[in-house]
Amino acid sequence: MKMAISNPYKDQFHSLTKKLFPWTLYALLPIALLSLYLYPLPFLPSTESELPHSTSNIIISHSTPPSFASTPPSSEKENTFDTPSCDYFNGKWIRDRRGPLYNGTTCGTIKEGQNCIKHGRPDSGYLYWRWKPSECKLPRFEPKTFLELVENKHIAFVGDSMARNQLESLLCMLSTFSNPNLVYTSGDDNKFRRWHFDSHNATVSVYWSPFLVQGVEKSNEGPNHNKLYLDLVDERWAKDMDEMDYVVLSIGHWFLHPAVYFEGGLVLGCHYCVGLNHTEIGFYEVLRKALRTTLNSIIDRRGNKGSKIDVIVTTFSPAHFEGEWDKAGACPKTKPYRDREKELEGMDSEMRKIEIEEVEDAKVKGSEFGGVRFEALDVTKLALLRPDGHPGPYMYPFPFANGVQERVQNDCVHWCLPGPVDTWNEIFLEIMKKWEDHPRTQE
Ligand SMILES: *[C@@H]1O[C@H](CO)[C@@H](O)[C@H](O)[C@H]1NC(C)=O
């Protein structure tokens, strides 16, 4: 039976490597990884060597950052955060002896594939870094402050598995202060869940919607491409929009999959749709349209009622595959890149740019109404500098218990929990504090 499942991407890889669209170079590996979730059994044949090689041209690796031992303990002046306009997104990762707020045993909400410590990841250095913005200090996450800000409110995370990754980080940090009760769950793999913090009457939820707009995801049974309806927001989450006070949107990686795109009921084009007679249009402008439809729908539905909603768009989080993705050591680094050691470029840069532009556009539109605020959580660069933060082979428990096998599945896209993604939520909290200090009426 297992042998009967063929690799759904084999033909696409072959035809695409001939066409050599610039973005295919960046797209192949994430697709290969995501295919693991949908088609978990077969590995790519080792003859598919263009797959790993396709990304080697975007990997820059030279000397390593200073070691822990040679770095003095953090003693820098703790500038208090009084400038409302600190740029949190430029800076560097510096050593921090304090380590994470939580661990995989204290927090009950970590998805198995990201519970690296529990799965036997041997090194722990990746836990002892903090982000230092160039212009200010990023305070350590304060669960109490966060819960006070969301008291009597509902904060929803909407998007793909990166949205879930960020949500689980937040829940783990909040649960060091107050216990969340899981009050709702539905969908395969608990894709729709809701927690309630009785202490603050705060609701935190997650909605699976990898495109934000309506779509039919590819599956083993159905077509092996996604269908996206770019002008229609996905009601699986949007139907609850009226009861959300904060929305965190996080999408990107699913746009690399094969897909047919519809707009106004007509086929707009497609991406990787081998065998279908549609125009190949890539995925950048599609991502833009999906985001624009989403942000516009929030303005349309929430802007006019004088209601209040704050919207965060977490920007694209780069993958860090090196060498062959299905071998041991696909993301082997154990330290962050130093500032300027790795530049933001290519697909990562383009995806981020589109997201930032759409958020800026929505800010202008939303400002007409006063009740709708938008901000980008621009983590792309922070994320790019953390090749050490992924589960890699530890997406599965003790992957080397029986020695190093020839093929090892690696996750170099999601983040270990605890891990770098905790910092996304630290910055998110600073944005919320800034919003709180600048009431809407003054904007
Ligand atoms: C996790 O944290 C708890 C509480 O702080 C502590 O008792 C426990 O030893 C920690 N576990 C690990 C594996 O670090």
Ligand SMILES: *[C@@H]1O[C@H](CO)[C@@H](O)[C@H](O)[C@H]1NC(C)=O
């Ligand atoms: C609890 O929070 C919800 C919003 O999430 C709100 O509608 C409700 O009124 C709150 N309950 C109390 C007792 O304040």
Ligand SMILES: *[C@@H]1O[C@H](CO)[C@@H](O)[C@H](O)[C@H]1NC(C)=O
């Ligand atoms: C593909 O589409 C073009 C333009 O719409 C059409 O001329 C052509 O006949 C189509 N080919 C097939 C195989 O359907």
